[in-house]
Structure formats: C-alpha cells, structure tokens
Amino acid sequence: MNGNGILRAGRLELRVFDLEKSVDYYKNVIGLDVTAQDENRVYFKAWDEFDHHSLILQKSDSAGMDHMAFKVADHAALELLEYKIEQFGCKLSRISNRTRVAEGEAIRFQIPTGHYVELYTDIEHLGIATGSVNPDPWPDGLRGIAPHRLDHALLVGDDVKTTTRFFTEILGFKQSEKILSVDGEQMIGSFLTTTNKAHDIAFIKGPDAKLHHVGFYVDNWYEVLKAADILSKNKVEVEITPTRHGITRGQTVYFFDPSGNRNEAFASGYMTYADFPTITWTEDQIGAGIFYHRRELVESFNLALT
Amino acid sequence: MFRISINDKSFSCSEDNNLLKAARSQMVKVPYGCASGGCGMCKVKVLHGDYRMDMYSKQALTNQERENQQILLCKTYPLSHLEINLMKERVK
Structure with missing residues (x-):
C-alpha cells in the first residue's frame, strides 16, 4: 500500500459463456475453492486468500471482464477516493450492499480504456484452512495449480x-x-x-x-x-x-x-x-x-x- | 470422416472432432488464438457443406456473421464435406 488507502487487487469478475465447464476448470484445474453461487454467478477464492472471494464467474453470452476491484482500507479512504474519481470526470455509480454475495457497498467507475473498476472495503472474511495461529505452510487437499x-x-x-x-x-x-x-x-x-x-x-x-x-x-x-x-x-x-x-x-x-x-x-x-x-x-x-x-x-x- | 478444403489445402475431420483440432493434428496451418470460442481469431467462411457449432462468444462471432456462414474453426464440427475460405487478411 502506497499511502493511498488502496490495499490490493481484491477481486475480478469474468464473463463466461459456458458456466458449467468454466466452474469445473477454475475449481479443478486452477484449483480455486467455490465459496458461493447465485442465479448467474459462481464465487471462488484461492486457498491462501482470507476474504470470501477473489474471482467471480458471470454467466454471459460472451467472454471478457465485467470488472476488476481493489480493496480499500476503510470507509474514509473510500469516500475520499470517490470524490477524487468524480473530480477526474469518470462516470461513477454505487453498487449497493449485497448486490453480489458476501460483498458490502462498492463504487464502480469507468476508466479511460473503457473498463469498469470497483473499489470496496467490506467483504466477508472466511480465513484459510491453515488458520492464522501457528499455521502450517500449506493445507492438505490442494487441487490443480492451487495458486496462492x-x-x-x-x-x-x-x-x-x-x-x-x-x-x-x-x-x-x-x-x-x-x-x-x-x-x-x-x-x-x-x-x-x-x-x-x-x-x-x-x-x-x-x-x-x-x-x-x-x-x-x-x-x-x-x-x-x-x-x-x-x-x-x-x-x-x-x-x-x-x-x-x-x-x-x-x-x-x-x-x-x-x-x-x-x-x-x-x-x-x-x-x-x-x-x-x-x-x-x-x-x-x-x-x-x-x-x-x-x-x-x-x-x-x-x-x-x- | 469428412474432407475439409480450406483455400488450397485440405484435411480430414470426423463429426466428433472440431475443425481446428483436426487441422492442427494434420499440420495444416490455420489461424487461431484461444481455441476456446472466445477470441475469434479462427473465424472463417463456409462456402459449401453442413456443420454444427458448439457454444462460443457472441462477441467473437456475432449473429450477423453467423448468418453470413462465418464460423469459428475451434467450435465447429462437420456434418458433411466442407469447403472453407480463410478470411482474406488472414491468408498466410
């Protein structure tokens, strides 16, 4: 974190036209864990990630990225960033609490390359299988590539x-x-x-x-x-x-x-x-x-x- | 097994194999990218013949292109002999 209040890349939502095959691939070949699903989306996290999800697959008729989101330290930082982004002239909207599973409110804006980016601070915390007290270096039962x-x-x-x-x-x-x-x-x-x-x-x-x-x-x-x-x-x-x-x-x-x-x-x-x-x-x-x-x-x- | 003619080359393909896989296995050079129906790099035009297509991205191949007998090699399975034309700019 560079003093800007933005902690890290937190999540990314991909469009997929074959949801069933894609879920199988991200679960068994990439080796992510499915943490939730709703009507049109399936949510995943890597084994070493603490938050509820980092990848969302959205059922669509095409491929590509719906949005990429960065996690912000707190609400004060989020409000300041929202103000600065609007001043810059980006089209900005708010994604309300629980629009997607386990997520709090987010701000969504379009950057000059046409992509949508979101900033958020609230998301459910799931933790990791090794725990956070005297943890082993990795958990048993990893599948596929199993990235961090x-x-x-x-x-x-x-x-x-x-x-x-x-x-x-x-x-x-x-x-x-x-x-x-x-x-x-x-x-x-x-x-x-x-x-x-x-x-x-x-x-x-x-x-x-x-x-x-x-x-x-x-x-x-x-x-x-x-x-x-x-x-x-x-x-x-x-x-x-x-x-x-x-x-x-x-x-x-x-x-x-x-x-x-x-x-x-x-x-x-x-x-x-x-x-x-x-x-x-x-x-x-x-x-x-x-x-x-x-x-x-x-x-x-x-x-x-x- | 069906005969697939593509510009001045040809290869064979069964009805349960996609055209891209068959071309690659027979060393026939065709354009492709993701080989998964997402990017559209293997878009070609069918001049004659019947085929079926599996799921693909509507951005990679629009409905209008589809009506115009354009296909993605990676998602197309032959139902007869096929005559195919590579898109002009993609001819190698």
Whole structure:
C-alpha cells in the first residue's frame, strides 16, 4: 500500500459463456475453492486468500471482464477516493450492499480504456484452512495449480497515457514499468502497482475494454513448470509454455479458460518501492520485455483478446 | 470422416472432432488464438457443406456473421464435406 488507502487487487469478475465447464476448470484445474453461487454467478477464492472471494464467474453470452476491484482500507479512504474519481470526470455509480454475495457497498467507475473498476472495503472474511495461529505452510487437499492468490490483470485499451495518469495521480498507484514508442512520444504499455508487487494492474495499447489476461500467483519456477504439466494433462490450450518475462522479471505460463479468457500462472517478479525509478522499455525491445528468451511476440498474444 | 478444403489445402475431420483440432493434428496451418470460442481469431467462411457449432462468444462471432456462414474453426464440427475460405487478411 502506497499511502493511498488502496490495499490490493481484491477481486475480478469474468464473463463466461459456458458456466458449467468454466466452474469445473477454475475449481479443478486452477484449483480455486467455490465459496458461493447465485442465479448467474459462481464465487471462488484461492486457498491462501482470507476474504470470501477473489474471482467471480458471470454467466454471459460472451467472454471478457465485467470488472476488476481493489480493496480499500476503510470507509474514509473510500469516500475520499470517490470524490477524487468524480473530480477526474469518470462516470461513477454505487453498487449497493449485497448486490453480489458476501460483498458490502462498492463504487464502480469507468476508466479511460473503457473498463469498469470497483473499489470496496467490506467483504466477508472466511480465513484459510491453515488458520492464522501457528499455521502450517500449506493445507492438505490442494487441487490443480492451487495458486496462492489472484495476482494481477493486463487490460487492453487505447488511451494508456490518460489511464496511467488516472491510476497514478488520482488513485495513487506507482508506475513500475512502461513501454514507450522508440521516439518516446507514445505510451504503449503501463505497469501499475498499489503494493510492492511489480504489477497489480497493467495496460497495453489496443482495442478498448478488452481483457488480455488474469494472472494467478504461484511460488516459483518449478510451480510454473508444474502448472504447465497440469494444464497439458487436462488438455487445456497452452499458448506460451514456461518462460521468463523481461518486464517484472516474473516467470510465466499462459493458457486459456473454457471461454477463451487468457489466464497466467505467474511466479516471482521483483518487489518495487516508492522511491524506485520507473523502468522503461522501448517498443523495439518489446519482444524481450514480454518473452525474455524468445525475444519476439507471437501473433495470438497480440490478437487473442476477450 | 469428412474432407475439409480450406483455400488450397485440405484435411480430414470426423463429426466428433472440431475443425481446428483436426487441422492442427494434420499440420495444416490455420489461424487461431484461444481455441476456446472466445477470441475469434479462427473465424472463417463456409462456402459449401453442413456443420454444427458448439457454444462460443457472441462477441467473437456475432449473429450477423453467423448468418453470413462465418464460423469459428475451434467450435465447429462437420456434418458433411466442407469447403472453407480463410478470411482474406488472414491468408498466410
């Protein structure tokens, strides 16, 4: 937390057109726990997350992201942020208490790239299986990839520059890395954090309101390899086999959920601090920035968006 | 087993296999992304033949495109021999 009152990426709601297959995939392949369901939604949490849910699947006729939400420290911080967001000119509404299971009131607004973002502070606390007193390092009975948490999302939109200004100046995020055109005039990519993680949310230039991927955190390089094994065993479409990112220095495998939403099992990545400089990548080196070994992008990575 | 012609190439596909899987297993290069009906990268046009489609995203393939005989290779199962045209900009 960078003194802005925003604790972390808290939840993300995905649209899926095949709810049954998607629930099975997120439960058994990703290895999240189902914590609730209502008429059109199923709620999940990772084993190492304390709150009621971090991922919501919404039954839809398409794929993509409904919204991403960040958890705020308290109501005072939420009110201050609501005021600043309205001043910036974002269209803002309130989501009333219990609109979704286990959630309190939230504020919902549209950012310049067309995505919806929410801020909230109240959500039911479920805790984790190992408890919080003298805990074992992990619980028995984990399934699938079993990530620790929802880690980040990469979103696609046109106005990366204004969106970055909104996240840094209004919400108080820090920009950890950016991708600039070779002449330095255009911002093509932006990696933003409200914690010490290399990114909590990121943007890349492209068509508005699209999702590039949702990242789940696993411990280390071996867990990325093992995630890829689990994916292949389950015949999941793996787009990028295990490798390293130049940007964030994280280790990664990319794959798709049953509705075509891209997922990532992401490990490591550096820690950043408020006084660290923003790292700059130039567009001609974007291949190495994204896939450090291959040093070039693959077509689907740019074009397969939901 | 049905014969699937796609531009100047062809491959075979049974009625319980999708066109993308069959093409990939026979080393016929076709465009694709998520292979799950979400992104629309494997959109092509059917010129002749019958087929059925599994669930897919209505953003990836709109109802209008569907009426225009466009399909997603990853979600289409043949019911006869098929003649398919890759979208112009996607020809490799």
